[in-house]
Amino acid sequence: xxxxxxxLKVPWWVRGDTNAFFGFGVxxxxxxxxxxxxxxGVVRLSEHDVFHAILPALGIAxxxxxxxxxxxxxxxxxxxxxxxxTALPYGPSVPHMFIVIFVIMLPVYLKTQDATxxxxxxxxxxxxxxxxxxxxxxxxxxxxxYAPRAALLGxxxxxxxxxxxxxxxxRMWNLAWVALPVFALLLIGLxxxxxxxxxxxxxxxxxxxxxxxxxxxxxxxxxxVSTAAHEVGFALPGVHLNLLFSGLSDVxxxxxxxxxxxxxxxxxxxxxxxxxxAAGDNYNLRSVLLADGAGAIIGSALGSPFxxxxxxxxxxxxxAGGGNGYSMATGIVIAVLCFLSxxxxxxxxxxxxxxxxxxxxxxxxxxxxxxQFTPRAHAAAVIAALVPNIAQWATGQIDNSLAAAGTTAAxxxxxxxxxxxxxxxxxxxxxxxxxxxxxxxGSIVAFVIDKRFVHAxxxxxxxxxxxxxxxxxxxxxxxxxxxxxALGYLFIAVVCGLFALxxxxxxxxxxxxxxxxxxxxxxxxxxxxxxxxxxxxxxxxxxxxxxQAAAPTATxxxxxxxxxx
Numbered sequence: 225x226x227x228x229x230x231x232l233k234v235p236w237w238v239r240g241d242t243n244a245f246f247g248f249g250v251x252x253x254x255x256x257x258x259x260x261x262x263x264x265g266v267v268r269l270s271e272h273d274v275f276h277a278i279l280p281a282l283g284i285a286x287x288x289x290x291x292x293x294x295x296x297x298x299x300x301x302x303x304x305x306x307x308x309x310t311a312l313p314y315g316p317s318v319p320h321m322f323i324v325i326f327v328i329m330l331p332v333y334l335k336t337q338d339a340t341x342x343x344x345x346x347x348x349x350x351x352x353x354x355x356x357x358x359x360x361x362x363x364x365x366x367x368x369x370y371a372p373r374a375a376l377l378g379x380x381x382x383x384x385x386x387x388x389x390x391x392x393x394x395r396m397w398n399l400a401w402v403a404l405p406v407f408a409l410l411l412i413g414l415x416x417x418x419x420x421x422x423x424x425x426x427x428x429x430x431x432x433x434x435x436x437x438x439x440x441x442x443x444x445x446x447x448x449v450s451t452a453a454h455e456v457g458f459a460l461p462g463v464h465l466n467l468l469f470s471g472l473s474d475v476x477x478x479x480x481x482x483x484x485x486x487x488x489x490x491x492x493x494x495x496x497x498x499x500x501x502a503a504g505d506n507y508n509l510r511s512v513l514l515a516d517g518a519g520a521i522i523g524s525a526l527g528s529p530f531x532x533x534x535x536x537x538x539x540x541x542x543x544a545g546g547g548n549g550y551s552m553a554t555g556i557v558i559a560v561l562c563f564l565s566x567x568x569x570x571x572x573x574x575x576x577x578x579x580x581x582x583x584x585x586x587x588x589x590x591x592x593x594x595x596q597f598t599p600r601a602h603a604a605a606v607i608a609a610l611v612p613n614i615a616q617w618a619t620g621q622i623d624n625s626l627a628a629a630g631t632t633a634a635x636x637x638x639x640x641x642x643x644x645x646x647x648x649x650x651x652x653x654x655x656x657x658x659x660x661x662x663x664x665x666g667s668i669v670a671f672v673i674d675k676r677f678v679h680a681x682x683x684x685x686x687x688x689x690x691x692x693x694x695x696x697x698x699x700x701x702x703x704x705x706x707x708x709x710a711l712g713y714l715f716i717a718v719v720c721g722l723f724a725l726x727x728x729x730x731x732x733x734x735x736x737x738x739x740x741x742x743x744x745x746x747x748x749x750x751x752x753x754x755x756x757x758x759x760x761x762x763x764x765x766x767x768x769x770x771x772q773a774a775a776p777t778a779t780x781x782x783x784x785x786x787x788x789x
Contacts, residue, residue, distance in 0.1 A: 234301045234309075239423065240545015241553070243414070244310075246427025247582050248541055249554045252315040253570065254392075254579045256282070256558060259316060259530055260567045262325045269339045271455060275565040278343075280461035281526035282316060283562030285519045289314040289532055290555025292515050296507060297548035309505050310542040311551035312496070312512065313535035314519075315558075318387060321530050324349055329529065340467075346529025347464065348471030353531045354520030360490025361513035367663075370679075373498060374594070374602035375666030378609025379659050380495035381594035384536050385610065386617035389587030392580035399443060403577035406434040410585050414544050426544075427582065434578020443575055452568040459565060464527040490516075492659055496534045499590065502597035503539040540589040599737040602670050609666025616655030622648060653709060657696035664690065668716060674731045677724035681717040688713035 256279070263269045263278060290311075297311035328349045333342040396403035412418050413426025420429055438444050490513050497509045512534055520531035541550065561567060594606045626632055633641065633648050641648045654661070664687040671680035690696045691713060694705025704710075 232302050232305055234298045234307055237549040238547040241547050241549040242425045243427055243544045244541040244546025244550035245553050246425045247544055248313050248550055250579055250582050252554055252558050255316050255318055257567055257571045259321045266325055267329045267333050267339055267342050276459040277527040279562040280459050281523055281528035282530055283559035284461050284526055285523040285532045287555040287559040289519050290551045294548045294552040310546045311548045313537050315535055316530045317533040324529050344467050344471035347468045347524045350520050350524040350529045350531050354517045357490045357513055358517035361510045365509045371667050372670035374598040374605035374670045375609045375663050376495045376498040377594040377598060378606035378666045379662030380499055381591045382610040382613025382662055384587045384590035386613050388536055389584050392583040395580050396577055399577040402434055402438045402575055403581055406430045406578050407581040410581055431578055435574050438575030438578055448572040452572040455565055455568040457565050461526045465525055468524055493534050500538040503542050536590050537586040539593050540586045601673055605666045605670035608669040609662040612654055612658040612661040615651045616658035619651045619655050653697050656698050661696040675728045676730055677720040681720035684713045684717035
C-alpha cells in the first residue's frame with residue numbers, strides 16, 4: 225500500500241477546476257470589492273492606503289494561504305491514494321470584514337476623525353484574532369471530536385443562510401432581470417450534469433451573461449469605468465509594524481470583541497473542516513487553524529486589517545468538480561489584481577447582480593448539507609444551531625435600519641419595539657456569540673434526542689460558563705456578563721443530570737445513520753500513515769488529527785464511545 229500511495233500522481237489541474245476557479249474566484253472577487261468599498265466609503269481611508277498597502281497585503285495573504293491549502297489537498301490525496309480531493313477555499317473572512325469596519329474602525333474614525341488611527345485599531349484587532357485562532361488550533365480538534373455533527377454543520381448553515389446568502393439575494397432581486405438568468409445558469413451547470421457546448425466554464429459563462437445583460441440594459445455607467453481606469457497601478461506590500469504596534473498600545477478596548485470573535489473564527493474553521501469531511505475530504509483541523517491564525521498575524525503586520533480564513537463552500541466546489549488547482553489559481557489571480565490596483569476598475573465593469581448569485585448558490589449547498597449529512601433524527605438540532613445566527617443577522621438589520629433613521633434601539637425603547645412585534649432585547653441576547661452559541665445549543669438538543677443526558681448536561685454547563693463570562697449571549701466580556709442566561713443553562717444541566725440518573729438506553733441509530741458516518745465521517749485507513757487515528761471507527765481517517773468519533777461503530781479499544789454525530 226505504501227508503494228502504491230507514493231507512486232500516485234496527483235494532477236495539478238482537472239476539468240472541474242476550471243468551473244470551481246471561476247465560481248470561487250468570483251466569490252473572492254465580490255468580497256474584495258466589498259471590503260475596498262467599505263475602506264473608502266465608510267472609514268474614509270485614502271485610495272493610496274487602500275490600493276498601495278491594504279490590498280497588496282491581503283494579496284500576499286491570499287496567495288500564500290491558497291498555495292498552502294493546495295499543498296494540504298495534494299498531501300491528503302497521496303495519503304488516501306485518490307485523485308478526487310478538493311482543496312479548501314480560503315479568502316478574507318466575510319463576517320469579520322464587516323465587523324472590523326463597523327465595530328472597530330468606524331467608531332475610532334468617528335471619535336477622532338483620523339482614518340489612520342482607525343486603520344491602526346483594525347490592524348491590532350486582526351493581530352489579536354490571529355493569536356486566538358492559533359490557540360484554538362490546539363483546542364479545536366477536541367471540540368470537533370465530541371460535538372455532534374448536527375451542531376457543527378447547523379451553525380455553519382446558519383452563517384451561510386444569513387450572512388452569506390441574504391445580502392446577495394437582496395442585491396439579486398434589486399436587479400432581478402440581470403441576476404436571475406445568471407442564477408439559473410449556475411444552477412443548471414453546477415447542480416446538474418448538463419454541460420455547455422465545448423464544456424465552456426459555467427462560472428465564466430454566467431458572469432459574461434450577467435455583464436452583457438447589465439450593459440445592454442443600461443444598468444452600468446461608462447464614465448465610472450474611465451474614472452476607475454486611472455486608479456490602476458502597480459503596488460507591492462510593505463511592512464507596517466509601526467502601525468500595528470501603535471494600535472496594540474491601546475489594546476484593552478479591542479479585547480471585548482476580539483476574544484469572542486477569535487473564538488468565532490476557530491469555531492467556524494472547525495465547522496468548515498467538518499463540512500469538508502462530510503463531503504469526503506477529511507483535513508487535519510490543527511493544520512487549518514494554524515494557517516488561518518498565521519495568515520491574520522502576517523496580514524496585520526503587512527497592513528491588512530482583514531483576517532483571512534477557510535471559507536464556507538467546500539462541498540459546492542467539490543460538486544462543481546474542483547480538485548487542488550482551483551484554490552491556488554484563485555489566490556494567485558486575486559493577488560495579481562490586488563498588486564495592480566484593479567478592483568476599482570472591476571467594480572465598474574461587472575454589475576454586482578451578475579456576481580453575487582454564486583454566493584447564494586453556496587448558501588443553498590451549505591444549508592442543504594446540514595440536513596443531508598446528519599442523522600434525520602437530529603434535524604431539530606440543526607435548526608437549534610441555526611437560530612442564534614438568524615437572531616444575530618436580524619438584530620444587525622434592525623440596528624442598521626434604525627441608524628439610517630438617525631436613532632438606535634435604546635432611543636426608541638424596548639416597549640415601543642415590542643409593541644410593534646420586535647423583541648429586540650431577546651434577539652440581541654440570543655444572537656451574541658452566535659456561532660459558539662449555536663454549537664452549544666445544537667449539541668444540547670442533539671444529545672437530548674439521543675438520550676445521552678450526561679453529554680447534554682456537560683454542554684449545558686459549558687453554555688452556562690460561556691454565558692457567565694460573556695463569550696456568548698452578552699455584548700461584552702465581563703464577570704457575570706449574562707447571569708440570567710447562565711442560570712438558564714445551569715438549570716438545563718440539572719434537568720439533564722436528573723434524567724441521566726435513570727440510566728436510559730441511548731437512542732438506537734438507524735442503519736442509514738451508520739452508513740452515513742462511514743461514508744462521510746471518516747476516510748479509509750492507509751497503512752503507510754504511521755500516526756494513530758481515532759479508535760472509535762474501524763475505518764478511521766488517515767489524517768493524523770483525531771476525527772469525530774461515531775458511537776454506533778465504536779470498537780473494543782474505546783470502551784466509552786464518543787458522542788454520536
